Amino acid sequence: MTTAATDVLARPPRPSSTPGSPGSPATSPPASPSLPAPRRRRSRPRWRTYLTFLLLAGPNVALLVVFVYKPLLQSFQYSTLQWNIGSPSARPVGLGNYVDWFTDPRTPQVLTTTAIFTVATVGGSLLIGLGLALLLNRRLAGRGAARTIVFAPYVLSGIAVGILWLFIFDPRYGLVSTVLGWLGLSSPDWYNDSPWALAMIIVVYLWKNVGYVALIYLAGLQAVPQELRDAAALDGAGPGRTLRSVVLPLLGPTTFFLSVTSLLSSLQSFDIIHAMTQGGPLAGTTTLMYQIYQESFVSGRAGYASAVATLLFVILAVITVAHLKLVERKVHY
Template sequence: MRRCAMPAPSRIRRFSACHAAVVEHTMNLLPAKPYASTHALWRRGRRRELATAVVMLAPSLLFLCAFTYWPILRSVVYGLFDVQLGSPEIYFVGLENYVRLWHDALFWKSLRNTVVYMVVTVPTSITLALMLAVALDRGLRGTALYRSAFFYPVMIPSVAAGMVWVFLYAPGYGPINSLMGFLGLPKLEWLYDPRWALPAIIFMSVWKYAGYFMLILLAALQLVPRDLYEAARLDGVSGFRQLLHITVPLISPTLYFVVVIGVLHSYQIFDYVFVMTQGGPADATNVLTFYIYQNAFQFRDIGSASAIANILLLVVGGLIGIVALTLGRRVHYMGR
């Protein structure tokens, strides 16, 4: 009863004093360092993530800079100098290397051979790859066996493949000429005739890369919804029109990728020419990459070789730009 008789204001003051003491004691137990703001914590986390990303990417970036960007930069610089292999003397000549190439008939012939190789090889390889991919996508028996058989040439090293085709093209005892003689056709000196040397290398390249493109296109075909084909068949649409109006638009991103890869591969041809023809006969198979090798290591002219490499870089970049402007705009992405 006495405890209840305490005036209300006194109880309130006593409670407030106790509460203040508890709060003060609790604050004294907390660390002196204040809490960081949410924004500061977010920035700290972002910096930590950025540092981790830089550490993880550093080896790849160093490798890329050392073996891609630095050689390109040196090639651009050497194209303006007279640089001889094995000689410490370097002379600035400006655009003289490019002017000399402008009047070099062999340079223009190698450029023409490279363009012909690209124009024939890329469409032929992609068309054949698409036909094979569509055939395998129909669910034929032994699809896994056919897929492995078509992809097998890709796994053969380029030098080994070139040596195999040198044997196949051999004029006297080669299997191809033996088959042509059995069929009553005239035998050809494939790698020794200027008219047939480049087509022989083109045929071998199509055999080498069609399986690689086929595997990529087959993966894209398996993502196309099957109900679209069922609806088209119910409407009486032919198989060719299904391919033209359903398949090609839906796999157009993959086709675009394959075209870009094919263009890049066509301008990197060197090993087949080196192993099979050495640029002959009569420079009929001399392409830009092999002409770069000749200037650098046979003629020992690093300046001219660098100038040719720079021109090749511009040509490839221009072609990729044309492909992006023409085919890139026609690409249809599902879901957009």
Template sequence: MTAAPAPAPLPAPPSGTPGKVRKSGNPPGNRRRDLLIAAAFLVPNLVLLVVFTYRPLLDNIRLSFTSWNISSPSATFIGVDNYVEWFTSDSSRQVLWNTIVFTGSAVVGTMVLGLVLALLLDQKLFGRNAVRSLVFAPFVLAGAAVGVAFQFVFDPTFGLIQDLLARVGIDAPQFYQDPDWALFMVTATYIWKNLGYTFVIYLAALQARRVELDEAAEIDAASTWTKFRRVTWPQLRPATFFLLITVLLNSFQVFDVISVMTRGGPLGNGTTTMVYQIYQETFVNQRAGYGATVATIMFLGLLVITLVQVRVMERGRES
């Protein structure tokens, strides 16, 4: 008669004191090391921000309450006189209007045209990579160089536009004599130069969209407009908010194109924006205190606009 096999040994009880749970988390030494590493990366950047951003900003605000010739060693405190002068001056209203028209036209123009080009060049077309490069190329050029080149494009005597209009019997506008046409000229030049930026951002957003949504729209036989409005556009909203902020801030601070093409004219302040007025008052009229006032007003305006845009973006994400 065979003997029954021996029973398998029971598993050994877990080591350690029963009922105790091992604590998780970093030991104090590791946390201290992480804090030191974070400080090593953050402190130099904070120092640079304080020295080159926040301190000059505070100095500019301080100078806005003074009357200071930039060549003088001292400034005279005059309170809010500079602010009163700017808000009550007719030239300031013209400068503000020029800034609003230029900035609004540049933002709308670059974003709309950039979106249209991105939608077109997102299709499978022959030579689309070469066209993409051509659209983006002007963005990397210097603004001063673009301004010099477009001076010849808009020249009313021998410019490209004058030649094209003459072929159909139309007189070219006086771009350098009429303030409205001069403002149109610098705005069109700026849009041409910066179109590649919005184009590239929109193209990247289009290529990152969800393909299955497009396929579902095709299965449902949605029209092109319905597909764009219901499927494509909602996926482009984050890129649109980003572009709205960056393009507006950049357009608000344009100096090089205006300086090269019109120097703020014609007829006084025909194309003078707030940034160009800061340069004009500070370095040409030798009124650094008044120039600091214009810079402070522009900073506060941009700050309010940015805060509103960020708030709208947050509400869009919550909804």
């Protein structure tokens, strides 16, 4: 036997390369074909986002800047000047206009009238509006017509409403005088007695604006789940207890919204006062807002009127922020 044949016979046998046979080495599975990487969604360019924002919000921001913020800054600037409307010149006086307002003997009366008018109109609107909303939320005949009648005065002109109610409150021939005469009572002198004139203004303001409050409260009442009322009834709660413990807490956001908007609207009321009393008698119905009109367009003291307007803005801002901080804590959304 040759040497080559001897070497072949002396070699150990090769292990079988068949996968899965005993003693065969572990083999890795065949590699799967590589898949293409998923495409990343191309992010929207930032300039397009900014352009969309400018197109949607730009007109509103421009209107606010032109008609709100610019006049506000100009009002503060004019409040530091002694300037009469129509005069070509103005003299800087610093904070002199503010000092004159705080030392004016009429200022306490104006502030008192403003406070009484605001508290009476805001509180009365919320209470009467809630009562009307509860009534109009029931299933009554002619409910749709009643809702329209209640809301209709809100869309009327304040000047027209004031002139109409002047005839109603006429001490001799008005409807109020006639009704009081049936009851054996004499009509007050609404036009010449300061407390009665202020009460007349408050009544007319409530008649005009209470429909708006009732409408918003009605929407809030219809959003209260009926299941909660049924659960309260099953627990033995009567209508009054259900109103206090279930309905009113759920109306918290609505009450909060109405209290803020009614407060701002009341402090800026002008048209009804101008149509009915023009701030009289003896400045008995002159509020801060009406004083701004009198000082600027009647007396011509534009600088002084701008100072009063700036103070009114500060009062509105302080009351609104305090209201937001104190009342919103008790509101549950």
